Amino acid sequence: MEKLLDVRNLRTSFFTSDGEVRAVNDVSFHVGAGEVVAIVGESGCGKSVTQMSVVQLVQSPPGRILGGEVIFEGEDLLKYPRKSRKMMSIRGAKIAMIFQEPMTSLNPVLTVGSQLSEVIRTHTGARRKDAWNSGIKALESVGIPDPERRMKSYPFEMSGGMRQRVMIAIAAACNAKLIIADEPTTALDVTTQAQVMELLLSLVKERGTSLIIVTHNLGLVTRYADRIYVMYAGKIVESGTTRDLLTEPKHPYTAGLLRSVPRLDAQKDVDLVPIKGSPPNLAELDWRCAFLPRCRCALEGTCDKLKQPVLAPAGEREHFAACHLLTEVSEND
Amino acid sequence: MFGYFLKRILVSLLTLILVSIFAFSIIHLLPGDPVKLALGEAATEEKIAQTKEEFGLDKPQAVQYINWVRNILKGDFGRSILTRERITDLLKTRLPITLSLSIPALFIGVLTGVFAGVVSAVKRGTLLDNSLAFFANFCLGVPQFWIAIMGVYVLSRELHLIPLQGYVSPSESFSGFVSHAIWPVICISLSAFAVLARQTRSNVLEVIQQDYVRTARANGIAERSVITKHTLKNALIPVVTLIGMQMRVLVGGSIIVESVFNISGLGNLLVRGINSRDYFIVEACVLVISIVTVLANFMVDIAYGFLDPRIRKSWR
Incomplete structure (x- = not known):
């Protein structure tokens, strides 16, 4: 599959009074045309910052993209300054974003139509009237x-699900090649969640749009994603097809995540096991494996002596994991 | 919407009544007798009693108040105890003078203040932002009369750019009005400028962090529109409140500037009235100032509706 977006060795840090917070630490991932990719991880693991870095919308200061490449349609976007015409013409037109909070993601004092048609006018140069009509079509297409x-309604006159549909309508109106949905359903109730996801999926099917779903909800992605990247402490710790990751997780963190969510297909009386502890402070990262303090499988003498593990092949179909148990242990066996 | 306006009007009227009672009581509590001041030391008891009767000051205060209000409703503010001028005429000549200074001052102060606030916020942390912050704090910290006098010293005495003092009505000579009024207007506008610049800056900085501004940016909206359309409309809602408060300052607050430049406006009249315990002048001035304040607040409430659809829709 041709790569629509290819992010290589991306590094983004926040320079705060507590020191450098390495939110995105050497992250690489790619998305094919028409592919649905999920980025999964706990809050604060850097998954949102990774996506904001792709479109250079990390708040600066204190945030700064330190290195890497964001190759979109064959061009490295990081070569263009954040406020350049090129970036402006990419954001919203080619890469659309949908955010977590439908309550606050739309401007409260502007009508839905004015926000929607402004985006259309910006990217297509359409006249006011035409943009308005395209806006009506876009709302229709997302089932409003x-x-x-x-x-003519204001956001406060709509429900959360409806507002999220408006966000999707904005993304759909300009025929974006890639939609980045950052926790698109977290603030919605379960039925609305499913509707919003189906809507996003229909865009993928009908228009060949690529979709990145950023979420901490594993249940959500298992149904929809083709491939999954698992992030921990600013790094990708495991990646692979959804099926491989679910059936044969190679990283203890992925396995832990799977054990901590209830599954309908699980046998009865299987207890849920939470991952103990909390994610590390990204400003004070250890030189060792970041997951070490919480790892149930950590090997004494191996994991606590070695540097941070790197992604290594862990199975078929581009299955990778960054864990010493995989590399060191199997070699020593 | 009609119900909303009716409620606002009733509240405004109630405020005016309370202010008038308050103004009336306070001035009568002040030591000093305007009649004695007007007639001089040599006045006989008989003469004093006669004058008091003439102005109705011999009656109980409640009756005085009711008579005062009754006359005002007929358009008669009474006469000055000291000079026996009709106060209605005094207001008619003096209010336009004060307004001819304060309305331009309000416009200049609001426009420059909001503009400076937006620029500061957009250029946060730069030399420009720091300079503007310093200037705004300077305007707030230094007394108005000092700025007024220093300006006169430099612009008028040293550079001979503007006249020393006085006032020329714009109907008489517009260029004369401009040259006389320019520095007083700037002096009055400085406090509005400073207050609005600071408030606008912090509001814009707050709104710029909001999710919907991030959305606008993520949608590739041009930075100009992100600031003017998506940010400012939200950031200006609290600023409108301040503009309403500044209107009171501009009508009542020109007192100092009018004294420095010897301009016979409403502020000067009020000072004169207080000094001579001229009850009716003080009461009239206070009433006019509070009417302006109440009107300003009423307009602020309406402006809210135009800026914030959530309020506008709740009027229905």
């Missing part, structure tokens, strides 16, 4: 009833 009237 009575779109003419809804164009």
Whole structure:
């Protein structure tokens, strides 16, 4: 599959009074055309910052992209300054973003129509009237009833699910090649979650849009994603197809995540096992494996003596994991 | 929406009534007798009693208040105890003078203040931002009369750019009005500028952090529109409140500037009235200032509706 987005060795840090917070620490991932990719991890593991770095929207200061490449349609986006015309023409037009909080992600004092049609006008150069009509079509396409009237509504007059549909309509209106959905359903109830996800999926199917879902909800991605990247402490610790990751997790963290969520297909009386402890402070990262203090499988004499593990092949179909148990132990066996 | 306005109007009226009672009581509590001041030391008891009767000052205070209000409703503010001028006429000549200074001052102060605040916020942390912050703090910290006098010293005495003092009505000579009024207007506008610049800066900085501004940026909206359309409309809602408060300062607050430049506006009249315990002048001035304040607040409430659809929709 051709790579639409290829992120290589991306590093983003926040320079705070506590020191350098390495939010994204040498992260590489790629998304093919029409592919659905999930980035999974706990809050604060750097998954959102990774995506914000892709479109250079990391708040600066204190944030700074320190290195790496973001190759989109064959061009390295990091070569263009964040406020350049090129980046402006990518954001919203080619790479659209959908954020977590539908309550606050739309401007409260502007009508849905004015926000939607402004994006259309910005990227297509359409006239006001035409942009408005395209906006109506976009609202219709995401299943909002009575779109003419809804164009004149304000966000506070809509429900959370409806607002998230508006966000998707904005993304769909300009025929974005890639949609980055950052926790798109976290703030919604379960039925609405499913509707919003189906809507995103239909865009992928009908238009060949690629989709990145950033989430901490494993249950959500197992149903929809083709491939999964698991992030921990600013690094990707495991990646592979959804099926491989679910059936044969190679990193103890992935395995821990899977054990901590209830599954319908699990046998009865299987207890949920939480991962003990909390994620490390990204400003004070150890030179050893970042997951070591919480790892149930850590080997004394191996994991506590070695430097941070790097991603290594862990199975078929581009299955990778960064764990000493995989490399060191299997070699020594 | 009608119900909302009716409620606002009733609240405004109630405020005015309370302010008038308050103003009336306070001035009567001040030591000093305007009649004795007006007639001089040599006045006989008989003469004093006669004058008091003429102005109705011999009646109980409640009756005095009711008579005062009744006359005002007929458009009659009474006469000055000292000079026997009709106060309605005094207000008619003096209020336009004060307004001709304070309205331009309000415009200049609000426009420059909001503009400076936005620039500061957008250029946060730069030399420009720091300079503007310093200037705004300077305007707030240094007394108005000092700025007024220093300006006169430099611009008028040393550079001969503007006249020393006085006032020329714009209907008489517009260029004369401009040259006389320019420095007083700037002096009055400085406090509005400073207050609005600081408030606007912090509001814009707060709004710029909001999710919806991030959304606008993520959608590739041009930075100009991100600031003017997506940020400012939200950031200006609290600023409107301050503008309403500044309107009171501009009508009542020109007192100092009018004294420094010897301009016979409302502020000067109020000072004169207080000094001579001229009850009716003080009461009239206070009433006019509070009417302006109440009107300003009323307009602020309406402006809210235009800026914030959430409030506008709740009027229905």
